[in-house]
Amino acid sequence: MPERELTFAQAVREALAEEMRHDPRVCIFGEDVAEAGTPFKVLSGLVEEFGPERLIDTPISEAGFTGIAVGAAMTGLRPVVDIMFGDFVTLAMDQMVNQAAKIHYMSGGHWRVPMVLRTTLGATRRSAAQHSQSLHAWFSHIPGLKVVLPSTPYDAKGLLKAAIRDENPVVFFEDKMMYKLKGPVPAEDYAIPLGVAEVKRSGDDITLVATSSMVQVALGAANLLEKQSISAEVIDPRTTWPLDEAAILASAKKTSRVIVLDEGYGRYGVASEIAAVIAEGAFYDLDAPVKRMGAMQVPIPFSPPLEDATVPTEETVCAAARAMCKHQL
Amino acid sequence: MTTATSNPQAGRDRASDKQLWIHAYRQMVRIRLFEEQVNELYTRALMPGLAHLYSGEEAVAVGVCEALRLEDYITSTHRGHGHCLAKGASPDRMFAELLGKEAGYCRGKGGSMHIADPATGNLGANAIVGGSVGIATGAAFAAKRLGNGRVAVCFFGEGALGQGSLYEVMNLAQLWKLPVLYVCENNLYNEYTHYTETTAGTILGRARAFGLEATVVDGQDVRAVRDAALRLVTRARAGEGPGFLEADTYRYSGHHVGDINREYYRSKQEEHYWKSERDPIQLHAHWLMKQGCADRDSLDQIAVEARAEMVEAVKFAMAAPYPSTHQVEEDVYA
Numbered sequence: 099m100p101e102r103e104l105t106f107a108q109a110v111r112e113a114l115a116e117e118m119r120h121d122p123r124v125c126i127f128g129e130d131v132a133e134a135g136t137p138f139k140v141l142s143g144l145v146e147e148f149g150p151e152r153l154i155d156t157p158i159s160e161a162g163f164t165g166i167a168v169g170a171a172m173t174g175l176r177p178v179v180d181i182m183f184g185d186f187v188t189l190a191m192d193q194m195v196n197q198a199a200k201i202h203y204m205s206g207g208h209w210r211v212p213m214v215l216r217t218t219l220g221a222t223r224r225s226a227a228q229h230s231q232s233l234h235a236w237f238s239h240i241p242g243l244k245v246v247l248p249s250t251p252y253d254a255k256g257l258l259k260a261a262i263r264d265e266n267p268v269v270f271f272e273d274k275m276m277y278k279l280k281g282p283v284p285a286e287d288y289a290i291p292l293g294v295a296e297v298k299r300s301g302d303d304i305t306l307v308a309t310s311s312m313v314q315v316a317l318g319a320a321n322l323l324e325k326q327s328i329s330a331e332v333i334d335p336r337t338t339w340p341l342d343e344a345a346i347l348a349s350a351k352k353t354s355r356v357i358v359l360d361e362g363y364g365r366y367g368v369a370s371e372i373a374a375v376i377a378e379g380a381f382y383d384l385d386a387p388v389k390r391m392g393a394m395q396v397p398i399p400f401s402p403p404l405e406d407a408t409v410p411t412e413e414t415v416c417a418a419a420r421a422m423c424k425h426q427l
Numbered sequence: 428m429t430t431a432t433s434n435p436q437a438g439r440d441r442a443s444d445k446q447l448w449i450h451a452y453r454q455m456v457r458i459r460l461f462e463e464q465v466n467e468l469y470t471r472a473l474m475p476g477l478a479h480l481y482s483g484e485e486a487v488a489v490g491v492c493e494a495l496r497l498e499d500y501i502t503s504t505h506r507g508h509g510h511c512l513a514k515g516a517s518p519d520r521m522f523a524e525l526l527g528k529e530a531g532y533c534r535g536k537g538g539s540m541h542i543a544d545p546a547t548g549n550l551g552a553n554a555i556v557g558g559s560v561g562i563a564t565g566a567a568f569a570a571k572r573l574g575n576g577r578v579a580v581c582f583f584g585e586g587a588l589g590q591g592s593l594y595e596v597m598n599l600a601q602l603w604k605l606p607v608l609y610v611c612e613n614n615l616y617n618e619y620t621h622y623t624e625t626t627a628g629t630i631l632g633r634a635r636a637f638g639l640e641a642t643v644v645d646g647q648d649v650r651a652v653r654d655a656a657l658r659l660v661t662r663a664r665a666g667e668g669p670g671f672l673e674a675d676t677y678r679y680s681g682h683h684v685g686d687i688n689r690e691y692y693r694s695k696q697e698e699h700y701w702k703s704e705r706d707p708i709q710l711h712a713h714w715l716m717k718q719g720c721a722d723r724d725s726l727d728q729i730a731v732e733a734r735a736e737m738v739e740a741v742k743f744a745m746a747a748p749y750p751s752t753h754q755v756e757e758d759v760y761a
Contacts, residue, residue, distance in 0.1 A: 125572070151572075157602075162595025165561015166568055169579075172550060173500065173569040192592075196555050197562060205543035205551055206534030207758035241759050265761035 101282040107140045109251035109283045110216075110272060113258035114141070114178065116287060118148050121176060124262060125152040127163045128180025136180060138218070138277055160189035164215065168198045168267075171213040176262060181217040183229045184271065187236075190215070198267040199242030214261045218274040219247075220311045220361055221398045221409050230398035230405075232310075232361040235368045237269040238338040244268045244292055245338045249313035251281040253336060256290030263289060273311040273361075293340030297349065301331035304355040304419050307346055307372055308332060312359035312391075318412035319419065326416075328423050338368050343375050350376045351383040355422050357391060359410055364392035386422050391415060445720045451493055451649050452715060452726065455485035455708050457733045458509045461518055464737045465508065465525065465539075469684045473745070474525055476538055481509035483679035486707035487612050488513035490652025491580060491672070494660045500548045500566040500579040502559035505540045506678075507552035510582050515547040518737055522744035529750040530743070536750075536758065548577075557583060557590030560609070564596040567607035567669070578606045578664050580656075586617035588626055588633065597637045600669040608659050608670045609634065612646065614678040619692045634671035646674030647707040650714070677701040 104112065118124045126141065132153040135142030145153040156163040160181060167177035181187055187194070198211045219232035238245045246261055246268060248254040254272070261268040298313060299320050308316035313334045320330035333349045335342055350356045356376055360369040369390040376388050394408040462482045468474040481488070484506075492501070492513035503510040511521060516532065524531025525539050532542050543551035550566060553559040563581030570577035587593055588611065600607050617625050634641035640662065644655040652674055659670030679702060681689055689698075715721040 157595070157598060159595035159599065161592040162561060162564075162599055165592060165596060166565035166599060167561075169550065169562035169565020169567075170569040170572075171565070172562065173566040174573050174575075175569045177565075192555060192558065193561055196558060197553075201543075201551065202761050203758045204533060204537045204541040206532065206536050207761070208533070208545050209543055209551065210761045212761075244760075 102285055103280045104251050104283040105277060106251045106254050106272070106279045106281075107138065107277040109255040110140050110258060111142070111144065112283070113255040113262070115144060115147065117259055117262045118144070118152060123174065123176045124178065125154060125175060126178045126180060127154045127156055127167050129156055129158055129182055131155060131180050137182060138274060140277065141180070160186050161193055164190035164193040165197065167213050168193055168201070168211055171211045172201065172209050177213045178262060179213065179215045181215060184217045184219045184233050185228050185231050187215075187217055187233060194237065194243065194267065194269070195240050199240045202266070203242060210265050211267045212265045214258070214268045214270055216270045216272065219271045220273040220275045221393065222405055223275060224400065224402060224405065226400040227397035232271070232393060234269070234271045234338060235362045235366070238368055238371070242267065244340065246270045246292060247310040247336065247338060248272065249298070249308070249310050249334050249336070251279065251283045253290060255283050256288050257292070257336060259287070260289040260292050264292065268292070271310060275311060276314070279314070290336070292337045293342055295333055295335045295342035295345035297331060297333050299330070299332040301329040301353065303329045303353055303423055304357065305331045305333060305349045305353045306357050306359060306415065306419070307349070308334060308359040309338065309361070309368060311361050312410065315410055315412055315415060316359055319415035322412055322416040323419055326420065328419060330419060335372070341372070341375070343379065346372060346375060347379040350380040354383055354385040356384070357389045357415065357418055357422065359415060360392045361409060362392055363395055364390045365395055367392060389418060389422060391418060447493065448650065448711070448715060449721060451489050451653065452708070452711050452721070453729050453733065454489040454513055455649060455711065456730050457518070457736065458485045458488065458512050459708060460730070460733045460737045461508055461512060461521070464522070464741050466680070466684055468525070468741065475527055478539060478684040479506040479682065480680040480684065481506050483701060483707070484612055484614060484646065484676045485509055486649035486652050486711070487610065487646045487674040487676055488582070490649045491582070491610055491656040493653045494656035495578065495580065498548055499577050500550050500563065500570070502550045502563040502579070502581050503542070503552035504559070504583055505552065505554050506584065507540070507542060507582070511542050511544070511549055511552070514549050516542065516544050516549065518740035519743040522740050523747045526744050526747070527749060528744055528747040529754070530747040534750055534754065534758070557587035557593055559583070560587070560590070560593045560596045564600050564605060564607050567600065567605040568603065570606055571603070576664060578608065578660050580608045580610055582610045582612060584617075585611055585613040585615070585622045585626065585630065588630065589617070594633070594637070597634060597639060597669070597671070601637045601639055604666060604668045606663040606666070606669070608656065608663055608672060609639070610656070611671065611673045612676055613673055614676050616678060616682070616693065618682045619686070621692065630673050631671070639669050639671045641671035641673070643673040643675065646676030647705045647710055649707055649711050677705065
């Protein structure tokens with residue numbers, strides 16, 4: 099029997115539906131999450147099964163409903179908060195950073211905040227500077243939060259189920275350009291543990307560490323490189339915290355060359371952190387300095403040719419990899 | 428607008444009411460004497476960090492918490508010792524927390540501004556002004572969803588009226604008819620600034636704009652606070668929607684213990700007036716004696732017992748060990 103395929107959006111929806119069936123404490127807060135199913139239609143159909151009592155449409159009050167989710171998580175529910183565009187997390191930052199992230203620690207371990215904040219990242223949707231950012235580094239910086247970046251429909255379902263079952267606040271970033279991406283997703287229940295990287299493609303000459311949207315770019319670049327007899331390994335951390343340092347270092351030591359790809363800003367960003375982990379843990383196994391590739395350090399512009407220039411592509415990654423390999427191969 | 432005051436007949440000839448009001452007196456005295464010890468510890472440099480004293484505002488925490496059940500929730504503020512004690516926290520573990528000791532409510536990780544205690548429904552004090560308005564409203568949401576009959580009380584100072592998230596959650600609480608009571612302790616000063624310089628319109632008007640049942644009460648009158656809180660808590664518990672209680676009160680000390688020279692923002696005459704004419708403990712003592720519920724000796728005895736309790740609690744905390752440094756990485760994740 100051929101493997102069942104779902105889109106990324108369908109995989110997210112299936113994870114939510116399964117967890118809501120399995121656990122009556124799970125509920126979803128957000129703007130237009132019920133009948134509208136969100137502007138991306140990721141939640142379409144859920145309200146028919148679970149009703150408006152569990153798909154809770156809110157006013158446009160990100161701080162308010164995120165704060166309510168924090169309190170509800172402390173007192174017996176397992177809320178999933180939907181923040182439509184990742185750019186809007188700025189409005190809920192106090193609730194996530196000063197409240198959700200710190201309550202377990204500040205209370206000496208007495209209170210828990212088992213909640214998930216789902217939101218989006220990624221440029222090239224022609225949405226301009228306030229609807230295109232990838233702000234996952236901000237949350238990765240904060241002790242007490244976990245940060246998840248699925249790159250395939252399979253991972254989206256398994257990681258989201260693990261996030262909902264986690265006892266901690268988890269921020270779950272979905273690349274909005276990936277919602278229509280199809281891939282195999284088993285119908286059965288499975289959860290992917292948070293903090294376990296996956297080698298998406300095995301190779302010998304260079305490692306491409308890539309997150310979220312950049313995994314597909316890295317895989318495309320690896321195909322281009324293969325035609326030029328460069329064997330690229332693609333490894334996806336899947337979570338920026340906890341970070342599977344061991345798997346990243348093992349790949350770096352194996353290939354001796356690493357490019358880190360992340361759609362956030364490189365400056366003080368996720369790519370920088372992973373590059374530092376590699377520099378500290380695999381320096382003597384490297385044949386070249388670790389390279390970072392991410393969004394350009396500009397607000398995301400609207401004009402299509404300008405916007406396209408701000409993010410790494412298969413071609414730019416391929417060129418960078420060739421340059422890194424040319425003296426040694 | 429008139430400020431609600433307590434019914435002068437309340438408590439007369441009723442043994443249970445007599446017990447209630449004597450208990451309220453004891454609770455207020457305990458808070459006052461707790462804070463005296465905090466002031467002493469702080470000024471003797473025995474307490475690290477900051478100390479924001481609740482002295483002068485005791486009737487608000489006690490009046491509200493006397494209207495609650497043990498399993499009801501509260502959220503508190505940076506000026507939160509009174510709320511914790513009124514909800515049932517034990518002074519020895521509170522002092523231990525204030526001193527950063529392992530025996531403290533938060534194993535020394537929270538300190539004065541973050542005391543939390545699941546056993547008494549205390550979701551935690553919060554050092555972000557207005558930071559707990561969402562948490563309290565969320566606890567009320569869960570209570571309603573789970574049908575457990577609990578109510579959540581969100582204590583905040585009038586300074587939090589400047590935070591937009593308060594209006595977001597009041598809107599949601601009314602839309603969803605949540606069992607939550609917002610208690611605005613108006614002690615007149617947003618830190619060092621009189622609230623009239625920061626607050627346009629009226630305080631109750633802000634809550635009423637969302638349809639909340641809102642009332643103002645003399646926050647120095649513990650019986651008035653309790654009566655008003657009980658009415659709002661009862662209707663919230665019955666599913667009739669959230670309430671808002673403005674309690675007019677006064678902060679005897681500075682914003683924190685180190686705020687000593689205060690003349691640039693408030694006069695000594697004003698402080699003297701509140702302490703001599705409007706003290707919630709003295710006002711309640713007079714009422715208890717007038718009603719024949721207590722005499723001076725029995726009230727003095729309450730103070731003697733409370734002082735001994737606080738002295739013992741401080742001793743416990745001073746003798747308690749600090750947490751081992753290996754605990755620094757514990758409790759980051761559950």
